[in-house]
Every structure is written in C-alpha cells, then in structure tokens.
Amino acid sequence: MKLPVSITINGRRYQRDVEPRLLLVHFIRDLGGVTGTKVGCDTSQCGACTVLLDGVAVRSCTCLVVQADGSSVTTIEGLALAGTLHPLQEAFWNKHGLQCGFCTPGMILASYELLKHNPQPTDEEIRHGLEGNMCRCTGYQNIVRAVREAAMLMAGK
Numbered sequence: 001m002k003l004p005v006s007i008t009i010n011g012r013r014y015q016r017d018v019e020p021r022l023l024l025v026h027f028i029r030d031l032g033g034v035t036g037t038k039v040g041c042d043t044s045q046c047g048a049c050t051v052l053l054d055g056v057a058v059r060s061c062t063c064l065v066v067q068a069d070g071s072s073v074t075t076i077e078g079l080a081l082a083g084t085l086h087p088l089q090e091a092f093w094n095k096h097g098l099q100c101g102f103c104t105p106g107m108i109l110a111s112y113e114l115l116k117h118n119p120q121p122t123d124e125e126i127r128h129g130l131e132g133n134m135c136r137c138t139g140y141q142n143i144v145r146a147v148r149e150a151a152m153l154m155a156g157k
Contacts, residue, residue: 002018002019002020003019005017005018005027006069007032007065008071008073009078010073010075012032014031018066022064023063023064024060024061024073025049025063027068028051028060028075036075037049039061045132046103046134047103047107047133048105049106050106050109050133051073052073052075053073076108079109087154088108091147091149092143094149095142096138096142098138099137103133106133107133107143110133111147115150115154119155126147126148130147
C-alpha cells in the first residue's frame with residue numbers, strides 16, 4: 001500500500017505515492033534528487049542527515065516521510081539564496097570548519113537552529129548546541145570558530 005504525500009524541498013514541491021515506512025532522508029535524496037543531506041548512521045546518532053523541517057532542525061533518518069506530509073524541508077542546498085552562500089556556509093568555508101565534508105550539512109543546519117534561538121552563543125553553548133553531530137576529521141575547534149564567525153556576520157558585526 002502506498003500513501004500520497006506532498007512535501008516542499010528547498011522551495012520545490014514534490015508529490016509522490018510512497019511506502020508508509022519510507023524515511024524522509026531517502027525521499028529527499030532518492031525521490032527529490034537533493035543529495036547534500038547524508039545518510040550516516042541510520043540511528044540519529046551522527047547528525048549527518050539533519051534538515052530543517054518547517055524551520056526546525058530534525059534528523060531525517062528517523063522521520064517517516066508520511067509524518068512530514070504537507071511540510072517544507074530546507075536542506076544545506078536550500079540555505080544558499082540565488083547562488084549566495086548563507087553566512088554559516090561562508091563561515092565554515094572561511095574558518096576551515098570542514099575537511100571531508102560529510103558531516104558539514106548537518107553541522108551547518110544544527111548551527112542554524114542554534115543561532116536562531118541564541119544569536120550570540122558562547123563557545124560552550126555552541127558545543128552544547130552541536131551535541132549529537134559527529135565529525136571524525138576536524139576536532140571541532142574550527143567548527144566552533146565558524147559558528148562564532150557566522151553569529152557575528154549574522155549580527156552585522
């Protein structure tokens with residue numbers, strides 16, 4: 001049995017009939033063709049699959065697509081507007097907050113959620129806000145620097 005769903009991904013509406021057990025991450029990648037969202041651990045432990053679902057950061061590997069029916073999803077690709085990087089994307093680039101890049105989409109979207117609620121976080125608050133997002137390359141120092149820089153850019157400083 002398949003169920004109809006309608007989801008907007010980065011401003012583009014997708015209507016499909018899907019299996020009730022299909023995960024949002026697979027809908028985004030396989031049916032939507034948007035591949036910045038990564039499949040990491042499949043258990044919500046690593047954060048690589050983080051997206052914004054109606055503006056809230058969620059792990060798309062544990063959300064069924066039928067639960068997201070009628071919603072709007074923003075992926076890492078959707079943060080850049082008209083070819084201009086979002087300040088978080090720019091800061092991760094400038095401060096070398098990425099190496100292999102696998103965790104970067106999840107880190108940036110988790111940081112987006114953090115800065116939405118706390119526009120001037122301390123380093124400790126940044127680290128706490130990124131808990132559950134694992135990076136195996138950077139050691140997190142440059143990620144914290146990138147989030148700090150993004151906060152300043154977004155505040156106009």
